[in-house]
Amino acid sequence: SQTIHQWPATLVQPVGSPLSLECTVEGTSNPNLYWYRQAAGRGLQLLFYSVGIGQISSEVPQNLSASRPQDRQFILSSKKLLLSDSGFYLCAWSPGANVLTFGAGSRLTVL
Amino acid sequence: AQKVTQAQTEISVVEKEDVTLDCVYETRDTTYYLFWYKQPPSGELVFLIRRNSFDEQNEISGRYSWNFQKSTSSFNFTITASQVVDSAVYFCALSEALSGYSTLTFGKGTMLLVSP
Numbered sequence: 691s692q693t694i695h696q697w698p699a700t701l702v703q704p705v706g707s708p709l710s711l712e713c714t715v716e717g718t719s720n721p722n723l724y725w726y727r728q729a730a731g732r733g734l735q736l737l738f739y740s741v742g743i744g745q746i747s748s749e750v751p752q753n754l755s756a757s758r759p760q761d762r763q764f765i766l767s768s769k770k771l772l773l774s775d776s777g778f779y780l781c782a783w784s785p786g787a788n789v790l791t792f793g794a795g796s797r798l799t800v801l
Numbered sequence: 802a803q804k805v806t807q808a809q810t811e812i813s814v815v816e817k818e819d820v821t822l823d824c825v826y827e828t829r830d831t832t833y834y835l836f837w838y839k840q841p842p843s844g845e846l847v848f849l850i851r852r853n854s855f856d857e858q859n860e861i862s863g864r865y866s867w868n869f870q871k872s873t874s875s876f877n878f879t880i881t882a883s884q885v886v887d888s889a890v891y892f893c894a895l896s897e898a899l900s901g902y903s904t905l906t907f908g909k910g911t912m913l914l915v916s917p
Binding site for chain 1 (some may be wrong): 836837838843844845846847848851892902903904905906907909910
């Protein structure tokens with residue numbers, strides 16, 4: 691069966707520091723991968739999605755970037771965090787145009 | 802542009818009461834999918850149901866039921882005989898059906914509090 695892993699689960703970072711959140715999927719190949727952000731406890735916003743290695747589509751221009759170095763690995767990064775980057779980040783995968791399965795999330799607090 | 806509206810920010814009920822969560826959507830697509838997800842306090846989103854735009858049959862799964870009405874662009878979710886474990890934030894979402902990926906547009910969610 692397929693599983694999705696996200697880490698770290700929680701992160702507290704100072705303003706201006708870098709960020710790296712990692713997501714991996716097991717038990718499937720060539721999944722579509724997604725990063726969503728949930729700010730202030732509500733409202734899920736799509737940040738990035740990827741339909742293949744090296745293919746990244748950005749939905750919202752911001753201080754973040756994403757990369758897909760391997761088929762089942764999706765990384766969310768920032769060179770310098772802002773206070774507004776605080777939130778709950780959710781990785782998800784889907785086998786094509788289908789139901790999204792979400793990871794457990796990474797809670798980021800920028801101080 | 803697609804839009805999903807969940808007008809109810811928070812609902813409080815007492816255990817065993819029935820509760821309906823409203824969802825209204827906007828899309829120009831003729832083919833699309835509608836979803837409901839549950840987010841318990843742990844944070845992980847749990848898939849509940851997917852409906853395509855051609856299937857207007859209502860669905861029942863245990864205590865959960867969904868009413869899809871294309872004429873009013875609504876996809877409402879009813880929990881019968883609510884339980885404390887139903888306490889969570891519930892999200893309605895919409896996606897296009899034609900692309901090879903699923904970029905869901907979520908509503909802002911409805912927080913359901915079920916007290917004993």
